[in-house]
Amino acid sequence: MNARITCPTLATKVVSAEEAVKHIYPGDSVGISGFTGAGYPKAMPAALAARMQAARDRGEEFRVALWSGASTAPDADGVLAAVDGISSRLPYNSDPVLRAEINAGSVDYLDAHLSHSAQHMWFGFYGNLDIAVVEVTAVLPDGLLVPSSSVGNNKTWLDQADKVILEVNHWQPREFEGFHDIYHRTALPPNRLPIPLTEPDQRIGEPYLKVDPAKVVAVVETNAPDRNSAFSPVDEVSRAIAEHLVDFLRHEVKAGRMPAELLPIQSGVGNVANAVLAGLDASEFTGLTAFTEVIQDGMLDLLDSGTLRFASATSFGLSDAGVRRFMDNINAYKGKILLRSEEISNHPELVRRLGVIAMNGMIEADIYGNVNSTHVMGSSVMNGIGGSGDFARNAFLNFFVSPSTAKGGAISSIVPMVSHVDHTEHDVHVVVTEQGLADLRGLSPRRRAERVIEHAAHPKFRDALTEYVARAEAARPTARHTPHLLDESLSWHQRFLDSGQM
Amino acid sequence: MNARITCPTLATKVVSAEEAVKHIYPGDSVGISGFTGAGYPKAMPAALAARMQAARDRGEEFRVALWSGASTAPDADGVLAAVDGISSRLPYNSDPVLRAEINAGSVDYLDAHLSHSAQHMWFGFYGNLDIAVVEVTAVLPDGLLVPSSSVGNNKTWLDQADKVILEVNHWQPREFEGFHDIYHRTALPPNRLPIPLTEPDQRIGEPYLKVDPAKVVAVVETNAPDRNSAFSPVDEVSRAIAEHLVDFLRHEVKAGRMPAELLPIQSGVGNVANAVLAGLDASEFTGLTAFTEVIQDGMLDLLDSGTLRFASATSFGLSDAGVRRFMDNINAYKGKILLRSEEISNHPELVRRLGVIAMNGMIEADIYGNVNSTHVMGSSVMNGIGGSGDFARNAFLNFFVSPSTAKGGAISSIVPMVSHVDHTEHDVHVVVTEQGLADLRGLSPRRRAERVIEHAAHPKFRDALTEYVARAEAARPTARHTPHLLDESLSWHQRFLDSGQM
DSSP states (O other): OOTTBOOHHHHTTBOOHHHHGGGOOTTOEEEEOOBTTBSOOSSHHHHHHHHHHHHHHTTOOOOEEEEOSSOOOIIIIIHHHHTTOEEEEESOOOOHHHHHHHHHTSSEEOOOOHHHHHHHHHHTTTOOOOEEEEEEEEEOTTSOEEEOSBOBTHHHHHHHOSEEEEEEETTSOGGGTTSBOBOOOOOOTTSOOOOOOOSTTOOOSBSOBOOOGGGEEEEEEEOOOOOOOOOOOOOHHHHHHHHHHHHHHHHHHHTTSSOTTOSOEEEOSSHHHHHHHHHHHHSSOOSEEEEOSEEEHHHHHHHHHTSEEEEEESEEEOOHHHHHHHHHTHHHHBTTEEEOBHHHHTOHHHHHHHTOEEEEEOSEEETTSOEESSEETTTEEOSOOTTHHHHHHHOSEEEEEOOSEEGGGTEESEESSOSSOSBOTTTOOEEEETTEEEEOTTOOHHHHHHHHHHHTSOHHHHHHHHHHHHHHHHHOTTOOSSOOOTTTTTHHHHHHHHHSOO | OOTTBOOHHHHTTBOOHHHHGGGOOTTOEEEEOOBTTBSOOSSHHHHHHHHHHHHHHTTOOOOEEEEOSSOOOIIIIIHHHHTTOEEEEESOOOOHHHHHHHHHTSSEEOOOOHHHHHHHHHHTTTOOOOEEEEEEEEEOTTSOEEEOSBOBTHHHHHHHOSEEEEEEETTSOGGGTTSBOBOOOOOOTTSOOOOOOOSTTOOOSBSOBOOOGGGEEEEEEEOOOOOOOOOOOOOHHHHHHHHHHHHHHHHHHHTTSSOTTOSOEEEOSSHHHHHHHHHHHTSSOOSEEEEOSEEEHHHHHHHHHTSEEEEEESEEEOOHHHHHHHHHTHHHHBTTEEEOBHHHHTOHHHHHHHTOEEEEEOSEEETTSOEESSEETTTEEOSOOTTHHHHHHHOSEEEEEOOSEEGGGTEESEESSOSSOSBOTTTOOEEEETTEEEEOTTOOHHHHHHHHHHHTSOHHHHHHHHHHHHHHHHHOTTOOSSOOOTTTTTHHHHHHHHHSOO
16 A cells, blocks of 8 residues: 555556546546646646547547646646647646647637636536546545645536546655645535635635545556746846835825735736735735735745745745745645635635735736736737636735836837726726836726826836827817727737837 | 604704705715615705805805715706716716716716725725715614615715715605615624625615714705606517527526526616516516616516515616505515615625626627627716626626617627727626527637627628638737737727718
8 A cells, every 4th residue: 555545445546647548538628636837637648648649640639628727837738738639728828838729729718717717617617527637645544635736626626527537646745734725615506605714824624625436537646746937036127016016005004094914915926926025025014914826936935034924825836946945844834824726715705805915917007997917919818817807806905017018118018908808997906017006096097097107107108108098088079088099099009010019 | 853753863953955065065075875766865966066056156166076876866966967066976877967077078987896886985995985965764763774765885975974964755665664684794804704695585784774973964854756767668679688598597497507496686777687577577487586786677577476586686776657666565575675785785705605697788799708888989988887797707697788789780789899898708608689699608719709790799790790800810820819900909989980880
């Protein structure tokens, strides 16, 4: 008996990955674990890709619908995309190979609010889930599963799939037991009850995932690392964004609109988000909590320094150095971190109740406060909306952050009209760039335009934006609530496509 | 002692409206009762307008910021707008005089999710509330207030305002006592608790509003009717929309995705929404519940027939005939209707928990599933987003309904790109026109486009829409996730502005 698989029933099901993937058929819907580069199945994707390639060599079609927690890594999404093995994908992706296929139009991508994905599956909106492939850290004697470095949609996939393949990854620290809080009392309407969570550090569930052993068709052992990108060092632009944001929090506390220990923070993933965390860590704030999606390196810094006393999330998103640091001190982090299902980490009910401070990156904002988080020049998807909508809509206070320009100044992140809307004018509180911070709360669209242009736009684009508003106001004197020139509103993007310069 | 004002302290404060409005000063923020044409103050607006006009005649400025539950009526918003007395307005408006001022750019309008308005005021996002003017049905001996025909934001305004004027309207039936459920346990983060409601007919609060008597500066007696528009008779187009929608619900029940008595319904206000209610009433469905904003005439029909067994809302929106019918049978409706604060009627926590079926009108949808609920040709606001975002985002299932054309066929309600986004592609489930029903659940943007064009667009616009997608796909082969031609995507709207025809 293997020390990681102590359930007698499930121990009999251990096979190779090559054997396991024989349970996956062309046209299946496959629900995998994984959120950021953490906790995804390490062996199944390559084995399935080989099977797909063999089928292709025989002239047969072999593609699957792939559902996950969120993004995965090159050895999951990447290897399957490389053999054109993914017909459709939800609810999030950041893999470059798969992104190219999505943008070429050969893969159908459903970019969904992460808090919606589990329930929409359960509602039956996505069709049947043929098989789940879920990485775990260990299988206990009674069949309970110790989750690994992400939870994501694992509970739903395990509950709802017809068949289950478990991957037991020896690389994941056995000490993960106790780092998870899996809420098993979700239900379909009309049988839903209040979710009893009132503090980020509260346990409302159990440390284990569960599975009906009769559904488990294979157990595969692996010993392979998670793969997350390293973060870039904090640059001047990110540092300036962080300073504006931290200053503003200070100002809100002083104005009496927020407690000194703030409210639970949520931080998106990426270099700017990491810089904001660094800014908080360098500040006087202390005793904070996080109610967020991902524990990235910056969160460990905050936990280490005591700036953060607790973090609730659904996944780790650590660099190699971050992983080493976490593993070396894992027992010190116990009790300071809980991973939950993404339907709980991102739940509107909880985000609103806790009064989360949401901080998310964006691709662009427009002068009236609409934000584009997903599309480059209106048509190509970058990654996806992820949890940004779950958090922003229900937050006590939300920030959207970005450098004011991109591509060496060729692109303005502040435009007359965003080329795609992910967060509407009704949902955006504060826009921050290295130029400054535009507080849009309580303002009408024209007042927002003044503030966004003055405080967030890059100086070299300010005059053109101001002139746009003035000409739009003049052109239609009875249409000045949100003044636009519809034959010009997207011309900045078109100009970039035509000339490489907005 | 007046039979409607039996509190000794408050009875001493009865004055004329002209006296009462002396407590309102230029530049004040004034929070009024009112939601649809129900429950707004009947005497204050005209008296304040007279005072404003007198000031203006003396060469003095007199404008106020006006906050409400939602829309009001010509004798509230209308009379104040007529003297240019409103400097800014939130969170919703449908008054034509005020709308013209907003669109002329002379009034700042903050068009907000209704579930956000109370908490954003309390968070301090709107600044100080100088005075509240709230209509009630009666004042009880202990100072408790029997609400009138809408609740809206009254609880928050009464709690948060520096001063309060009460209007006691003798026209409102004294039997209203017991029709309301006011939840007084809301709190600011980090002190929020789960809201204990799990069924639409559950009482979680008290039948009364409360006010600190020391803040009440005046009590005014009125005897004036609510004013709601009559509905048009159901026409062929609305009937067809209703039939598609009811058929689809039938189909969902048959597919096992919904119980036979459905899930709580929410219905927007308007003729199409009323037609949908009529369609439900004519169907085999029975024993339904509603968790909605407004009880309109169609809801009374459903309650009378037993199709609906209970309705939770925040307001009545009855025609004159509907009011008479309600008043004549008011005791029969008791126990079948509860009015709540709009922060509760529209609460994301509750909408998601109950699994509401949300049905809302729209101005236009685009082929990729984005919906515009608020703006005509991108710049002029029509009314506002109201509760449509609260319900749609958190619904079990949402529908957006509209005739497929407007202005006698000059405008297509299905366009390449909406000119304003209120509900994003991540949030829209089903689009319904008289042409048919486009079920967009689980689909990628290009698959949505096929379905919207085939099932929802008017035949005379279908080819042009299909050609648009084909040309967009051809133009940028690596940008086919959401194919757009940015120099053409809004050209349909521009063409209408230029030529009167899309």
